[in-house]
Each structure stands twice: as C-alpha cells, then as structure tokens.
Amino acid sequence: MANKKRKSTASKQRAKARQQQQRAAAGRAAQDAGSESTASAARQSIRRPGDRPPRAPRRRRRSRTPWVLVVGVVAVVGSLVVMFLTRTDDTSRGDASAGSIEKLTSVPATTLEAVGVPAEPSNVHRLPSGTPAVEQDGKPVVLYVGAEYCPFCAVERWPVVVALSRFGTFSGLESTTSAPPPETLPNTPSITFSGSTYTSDHLVFSSVETQTRDFTPLDTPTDFQQRLFDTFNVEPITGSSGAIPFVMIGNLYAWAGSQYDPGVLDGKDFDQIANALANPESDVAKEIGGAANYLTAMICQLTDDQPADVCSSAVIQQAKTALPTA
Amino acid sequence: MRVARWVPPVTMALALGGLAVSIYLTIAHYTDPDLLVCSDSGTVNCSAVTTSAQSTFLGIPVALLGLVWFVAMLALSLPVAWNATSRNVHLVRFAAALGGIGFVLWLVYAELIIIGVICLWCTIAHVLAFGLFVVVVTTAPDLLSEE
Numbered sequence: 363m364a365n366k367k368r369k370s371t372a373s374k375q376r377a378k379a380r381q382q383q384q385r386a387a388a389g390r391a392a393q394d395a396g397s398e399s400t401a402s403a404a405r406q407s408i409r410r411p412g413d414r415p416p417r418a419p420r421r422r423r424r425s426r427t428p429w430v431l432v433v434g435v436v437a438v439v440g441s442l443v444v445m446f447l448t449r450t451d452d453t454s455r456g457d458a459s460a461g462s463i464e465k466l467t468s469v470p471a472t473t474l475e476a477v478g479v480p481a482e483p484s485n486v487h488r489l490p491s492g493t494p495a496v497e498q499d500g501k502p503v504v505l506y507v508g509a510e511y512c513p514f515c516a517v518e519r520w521p522v523v524v525a526l527s528r529f530g531t532f533s534g535l536e537s538t539t540s541a542p543p544p545e546t547l548p549n550t551p552s553i554t555f556s557g558s559t560y561t562s563d564h565l566v567f568s569s570v571e572t573q574t575r576d577f578t579p580l581d582t583p584t585d586f587q588q589r590l591f592d593t594f595n596v597e598p599i600t601g602s603s604g605a606i607p608f609v610m611i612g613n614l615y616a617w618a619g620s621q622y623d624p625g626v627l628d629g630k631d632f633d634q635i636a637n638a639l640a641n642p643e644s645d646v647a648k649e650i651g652g653a654a655n656y657l658t659a660m661i662c663q664l665t666d667d668q669p670a671d672v673c674s675s676a677v678i679q680q681a682k683t684a685l686p687t688a
Numbered sequence: 689m690r691v692a693r694w695v696p697p698v699t700m701a702l703a704l705g706g707l708a709v710s711i712y713l714t715i716a717h718y719t720d721p722d723l724l725v726c727s728d729s730g731t732v733n734c735s736a737v738t739t740s741a742q743s744t745f746l747g748i749p750v751a752l753l754g755l756v757w758f759v760a761m762l763a764l765s766l767p768v769a770w771n772a773t774s775r776n777v778h779l780v781r782f783a784a785a786l787g788g789i790g791f792v793l794w795l796v797y798a799e800l801i802i803i804g805v806i807c808l809w810c811t812i813a814h815v816l817a818f819g820l821f822v823v824v825v826t827t828a829p830d831l832l833s834e835e
Binding site: 425427428429431432435438439442443445446542543544546548625628 | 733736741786789793796797800801803804805818821822825826828829
C-alpha cells in the first residue's frame with residue numbers, strides 16, 4: 363500500500379517537472395521570436411504528443427473564374443464556327459409542310475377583309491394611257507418575270523399567289539427559298555412559279571423564273587414575255603432598267619421590286635408565314651394581305667370587276683380609290 | 689496591388705489596334721462600304737456584313753459602337769488607370785470587358801449564323817477585343833479583391 367502511494371507521488375512529480383520544462387521551452391521560443399507573446403500565446407505554442415505540426419502559411423489560391431469565362435467565350439465561338447461550317451444551304455424546294463401551299467392559295471376572304479390595305483400602294487406605277495391591251499386567248503394578262511435566287515421575287519410571290527388565287531386556281535406550286543448567303547435577304551422562303559400552272563376564267567397568268575436559286579438558267583421567257591419586259595420595265599415607267607421581279611397588270615399597272623417590307627418574313631420559315639397569313643392580327647397577314655388586296659383591286663379593274671364576290675368587297679373598293687391614275 | 693509590367697502596354701496596344709480598325713469600319717459605314725479592302729464574294733464578304741440589318745444596333749452603327757468602346761478601353765488601359773487605387777476603376781474596366789465580349793459574341797453569331805459570311809475587318813476587331821477581355825478578366829480578381 364505504502365509502495366503504491368510512493369509510486370503515485372513519484373509519477374505526479376515527473377508530470378509536474380515535464381509541464382515546467384514545456385512552459386520554460388515555450389517561453390524561450392516566444393523570446394527567441396521577439397514576440398510580445400502572452401501566456402496565452404505561449405500556451406498555444408505548446409505541442410502535445412499527437413498534435414499536427416503547424417502548417418506553413420498557405421499561398422492565396424488564385425480564382426479560376428476568369429479562365430472559366432475565357433474558356434466559355436472560346437467554347438461559344440467554337441460552337442458558332444462549327445454551326446457555320448456544317449450549315450446546309452439546301453433549304454430549297456419542297457420544304458413546306460403538307461397543306462401549307464393550300465393555306466397560301468386559300469386565305470379566307472374575311473382575313474383579307476380584316477387586314478385592309480395600307481394608305482397607298484407601294485411601288486406601283488400606272489402605265490401610260492393609250493398602252494394597248496395586253497391579252498392572250500382573249501383574256502387580260504398578268505405578267506410576272508423573276509428568278510428563284512432573287513430575294514425580292516421571293517417576297518413578291520406571296521401576295522401575287524394570294525391575289526391570283528381569288529381569280530383562278532394554281533397547281534404544281536412548290537415552296538422554295540431565295541439564294542443562300544451572301545445574297546441579300548438570304549434564304550427568303552417563297553413559292554416558285556416554275557413548273558406550276560394557273561387556270562382562270564378571267565385572266566391569263568404568264569410567269570417565268572429565269573434562274574434557279576443557285577443561278578443556273580431555268581425557264582426561258584417567251585417572246586411575248588420578253589417583249590413586255592423590254593418595253594415596260596424601263597426607267598420612265600417602273601423606275602428601273604430591267605430589275606426583277608417585274609409584275610405587269612395588263613395594260614394598267616407595272617412595277618419592279620416588291621410591294622411591302624421584306625422584314626416581316628425575316629427569321630420565318632414557309633410554314634410559319636403560311637400559318638400567319640390566316641391571322642389578320644399578324645404583321646405577315648397585314649403586309650402580304652394588304653399588298654394582295656391592292657393586287658386584287660388592280661386585277662378587278664382588268665377583269666371588269668369579275669368575279670363579283672371578290673371585286674365588290676369593301677376593302678377592294680377602298681383599295682381601288684387609292685390606286686395611281688394615269 | 690500593381691499589375692504585371694506588361695499589362696498596361698499590351699492592353700494599350702490592343703485597344704489602339706481595335707480603335708484603328710473601328711475608325712476604318714466607321715468611315716466605310718458612313719461613306720462607301722466598298723472602301724474596305726476585303727473580298728466581296730464568297731465566305732469572306734465585308735460589305736455584305738457592314739450593310740446588313742445587323743450592322744446597326746438600336747439605330748447606331750455597330751462600327752461606331754466599337755469605336756466608342758475601344759476609346760473607353762484605351763483610357764482604362766493607361767498605366768495611371770491600371771495603377772489606380774480606386775477599386776471602381778478596375779470594376780468599370782472589368783464590366784466594360786464583359787459587356788464588350790458579350791456584344792462581340794452577338795456580332796459573331798450575326799455574321800456566322802444570320803448573315804452567313806465573315807467580315808475580315810470586323811473579325812480583326814473581335815480578336816483584339818477578345819485579347820483585351822482575356823487580360824482584363826485574368827487580372828481582375830487581384831485588383832478587385834484588394835481592400
């Protein structure tokens with residue numbers, strides 16, 4: 363028992379001596395460092411068995427965010443380049459969904475009535491009085507001369523088809539687009555008249571597309587078409603010297619170019635335009651429908667207001683009053 | 689904190705180069721697009737881009753916007769600006785670089801996807817703007833984190 367007590371006392375003395383040594387060492391360390399350390403600081407420097415060695419001061423880690431931004435920009439540009447290099451320019455014939463052509467050739471009369479007409483027709487010129495009648499098979503002629511590559515032809519065909527569909531029937535119409543970049547208004551969706559036929563009790567539609575969208579020759583104008591083009595698509599009448607599209611409404615009106623703002627077609631495909639035509643609130647319907655109403659009013663003058671149900675409508679009567687006179 | 693010694697002269701050179709190209713493009717915009725020494729057919733077609741609907745933004749020619757941006761970046765790239773103690777100077781430079789590269793991305797998209805051709809001079813301006821962006825954003829953390 364006494365032996366056990368002695369052992370315990372000796373153990374306590376050794377522990378006390380060890381603590382004193384450690385405190386003395388800590389104090390020396392603080393002095394060596396020239397620090398104004400307090401007892402607390404000294405206690406902190408005491409390392410016990412099992413303690414981790416103090417870490418060396420860590421260098422501030424540099425943010426990766428800037429390089430993430432740089433890599434992000436490079437990735438976006440790289441993606442755009444890949445899209446550019448792999449794009450297809452074959453958005454040509456037949457891209458319209460089934461039924462879209464029919465929507466174009468059967469725009470409801472109520473829609474055309476609702477869209478009305480702009481205050482005055484754009485780009486329309488009255489042919490000089492005394493211009494001889496332009497007829498085939500005893501019917502007045504509406505002439506169109508254009509080309510599939512031509513963006514303004516693409517723009518103009520929309521109202522031409524809408525208007526002519528009120529006087530007769532198209533067949534064989536196909537969708538197409540104008541020439542790819544770098545042409546102006548590239549890939550403008552439209553219809554081609556090449557390969558189509560038009561029948562009407564009231565008029566003859568004479569059309570020719572002279573080149574494809576990749577500028578290869580397509581249809582050759584007949585002598586009749588070429589003569590009208592050369593005679594009437596001249597500076598004093600249309601303000602141009604052979605520009606296309608060239609449209610001639612019998613011996614009454616002619617123009618070169620489009621009748622409305624091509625911007626309404628920007629970014630839209632054939633189906634979107636065809637669908638928008640049925641909505642009188644859409645810009646597409648207002649622009650194309652408005653131009654079609656003026657075209658209809660001009661053709662009505664040519665057909666002696668036939669068919670009556672078309673030519674007697676309020677909007678067509680209104681359009682007639684705004685047409686240029688000789 | 690001072691930036692590395694190469695940063696001010698490099699950014700000034702990039703901004704000056706971009707400014708020169710922007711002046712060239714702006715003059716061509718207001719006078720004759722064919723003034724640009726550049727192909728006018730095929731994939732590289734400057735005039736197709738500089739006369740496109742995307743050549744203006746809110747009615748302002750993008751060439752002019754680029755000119756103004758490079759002038760601002762030139763001012764923010766002067767040694768006095770890099771060594772400015774005001775954190776706001778570095779913040780403005782950082783924001784301008786971000787805004788600039790964002791606009792460049794839109795223009796690259798317009799060229800490659802909408803218009804479908806590339807404007808050589810515009811691309812040079814874009815590369816110089818990207819260079820400025822890289823230098824500015826990689827130096828920004830040190831400058832903006834200072835008290």
